[in-house]
């Protein structure tokens with residue numbers, strides 16, 4: 001198949017490489033000329049604009065298929081605005097980024113082509129392994145793109161249609177909420193081991209847990225890698241966690257559906273709390289209130 005690919009960053013470059021390796025033709029565009037040049041070196045046809053990409057796709061027989069791998073939000077709308085006049089109902093657009101599922105439903109309704117919202121999991125490790133793909137949208141469009149999904153995913157078992165428009169990004173949103181909670185659980189356990197009674201080598205702990213333990217996982221392998229590369233006390237790694245949009249959406253959805261998601265909420269709140277420049281206000285107030293009701297000594301900043 002031929003695939004137009006817009007966005008050639010950490011994830012888009014992997015989509016390009018895996019499609020090329022599988023024998024598909026790729027026409028590649030990114031705002032970053034160096035990224036386009038790198039894709040061209042790998043075997044893709046370079047495009048110098050979205051319009052150029054669409055024109056190259058239209059020059060070959062059959063419907064056009066375009067994969068967006070750009071940051072969620074305005075970049076997706078900008079690419080779709082530029083594509084719109086080049087698309088018709090036989091064409092297929094895939095958004096493989098972390099878009100909010102309601103945005104994907106809106107875009108699917110407005111897009112002249114069939115629109116697939118595709119949650120993508122696996123990160124840069126997907127270059128070797130392939131990704132896990134959660135796809136929403138029309139069944140015919142999903143089936144038409146199966147050769148591309150086979151190439152980008154771990155294989156035929158690494159992708160599935162979750163349901164109508166929005167369902168793919170909805171499932172990926174919840175996946176990320178689970179990711180937050182798992183990271184929080186591992187973080188708490190290793191913090192207790194680090195602060196606790198024994199002088200432990202946390203790389204060794206993670207290593208033995210990863211060999212047969214109930215809690216083994218890829219995230220735990222990444223914990224092991226972090227302790228190996230940063231040291232058991234994590235060296236100069238700061239206590240500040242960025243990101244947060246997908247976790248926020250997951251918590252909001254939990255509230256709207258009246259489904260309790262306390263672990264995911266706690267993990268999200270830890271992220272927000274980590275960003276206070278001078279410590280958490282709530283913890284400082286609790287410190288002062290303990291003096292108020294119990295005359296416990298107030299801990300002062302040095």
Ligand SMILES: NC(=O)C1=CN([C@@H]2O[C@H](COP(=O)(O)OP(=O)(O)OC[C@H]3O[C@@H](n4cnc5c(N)ncnc54)[C@H](O)[C@@H]3O)[C@@H](O)[C@H]2O)C=CC1
Pocket residue numbers: 006007008009010011012029030031032035069070071072075076078079096097098099120121122123124
């Ligand atoms: N990095 C990760 O582990 C994962 C990322 N994602 C999602 O995949 C999407 C892409 O992520 P990354 O590759 O990590 O981001 P990235 O920042 O590495 O790459 C994004 C690329 O899009 C390009 N770009 C931005 N706006 C553009 C536009 N209007 N037209 C053409 N190119 C444009 C940028 O120049 C950049 O090369 C995001 O939605 C992200 O949330 C999903 C799963 C995992």
Ligand SMILES: O=C(CO)[C@H](O)[C@H](O)COP(=O)(O)O
Pocket residue numbers: 098120121122123176179242243244245246247
């Ligand atoms: O989707 C992903 C992994 O599955 C991306 O790495 C995403 O950036 C993670 O979310 P956040 O930035 O909120 O940590």
